[in-house]
Amino acid sequence: MSGTGGGGNGNGSGPRKRIVAVEAYCIGCRLCEINCLVKRSRSRKILKAFRRERDAVVPGIRVEESGHVSFALQCRHCDDAPCIAACITGAMHRDPATGAVVCDESRCAGCWSCVMVCAVGAVRPGKKRKVASKCDLCMGEEMPVCVAGCPNEALRYEER
């Protein structure tokens, strides 16, 4: 289809692989957060990343918990993504290959307009670096690490 090139396209409707969280299976172990942290860390080693980089890296997934109810939440990669609409730099864009909404950190100005418009709270301000932090579906990986490491199949990666 013509006209979808050039980046920045706000609409990515149509079936594509998405991460699905199953509230009933989530045991609130937060391994998904840890695995995401490790994936984004410099060391890529679970203990080092957890000990030394926890305050510098913002995981792209977050477990919310209340009593026995919990679920893991990350960017929904919305079809009509408000973060792309609100981005003042063009950094937030849809990856044409995967359909994922991703932030080009080299362009991001850290204005947090994306944070302002994300109704699921899944785009978050970076801690050490002034760039937006969010799930990128583990660009280039067969299976996102949060899904691969979930011990109770509470996260699935499937075409929707």
Added chain:
Amino acid sequence: MKNDRVRYLVVGNSTAAIGAVEAIRRLDPSGTIRLLSREPHHVYSRPLIPMLLEPDVDLHRLDLRPRDFYEAHGVDKHLGLAAERLDPRERTVWTREGPVPFETLLLACGGKPFRPAEVGGLDACGVFSFTGWDDAVNIRSALETSKVSQAVVVGGGLIGIKAAEALRARGIEVTLVELADRVLPLALDARGSRMAAAAIRKAGVELLCGTTATCIEAPGGRASAVRLRNGACLPCGLVVMAIGVAPNADLAAGTDIRVDRGIVVDDRCETSVKGIYAAGDVAQGTDALTGASRPIPIFPNAFWQGTTAGTCMAGGEPRPAAAFAMNAVEVFGLPTISVGLATASGEGTEVLTAEDEAGTSYKRIVLRGNRVVGALFVGDVDRAGIYTGLIRDRVDVGTVKPLLTTDEFGLLRLPQQYRKHLVLGEGIEA
């Protein structure tokens, strides 16, 4: 330019225009889109013009879309060619190169800096606005050709603060003057504004609230001082006027198109003349929170209105949009997000506030009945968008009110139905 009637004519080349072009092309891969822009530049981000004052700036950083945007979207672009006159009956726009007849038209001509008639000396050399590429470039060359050590910025809103930041970063002594009793008076309440003022002063900027410029002294036609209503006179080599932006509705003036403060549009961004649309800072739509008809000149609204207009122009059905004020502004390193009626108070309004012990972050949630109508975050803006969603979708938060300003608040606390609305189908299974 060929004279056959173009399917889509877009006047303007900024946020709203881009939103429209992208929306049109999603529905219509081949209909001719012609775009006229007064400015000669590739589409750039207006909020990023402060970068033009940075040393060794990479100009491509200001590109709002990649350089191949027009080509990739099949846009017949005419940059540097202004639309000079519009005849809605003939369905034709005139440029200096001749007429451009159209089938559908989008007016996305943006805003223009407000120039208060009562202030003398605005035409003097050394007096600038700060809303477009050329403003920033002109300021830069003024700084490079003449020795400016002191500057006055008139207006303590978003644009004034960004101008003050850019000038201060170049080592200039800056005085920021704001007519209201506090900076960012539309976005921040008194508490939030005090935090912003502290950040401004900490950066070495002199801040004067409760007064404004009455006259710019310009002996020999060159600005040398700003005289204030309170009697003070501030010597300076450069003045930035940043007291607001008005819709640039000149093209529609005197035509059948209804113009009030801006070009009046309906929920489809259509003007009073069928097939002619307006979007962005030039448009006056309905504020979803107050019901008032008014311009909402903010970046995301411009993009969404552009998307709505483009969708309608291409014969599609737009998603329902809810326009209301929202601003993400960093004030000398202090992040702030202000959404909806963030500063509202008084009868029928319930205000919840919280701040951390160190006084570095502050939250203010405004409710009417059981619905959030405004939210303000200063210092810590993480997950502010959840509240934007609550405002947009008018969610009943009656059962979770006490949690709204606490760290325990999250999607899990929201009615399951709303949670599903946000994420199900693309997310959580209950």
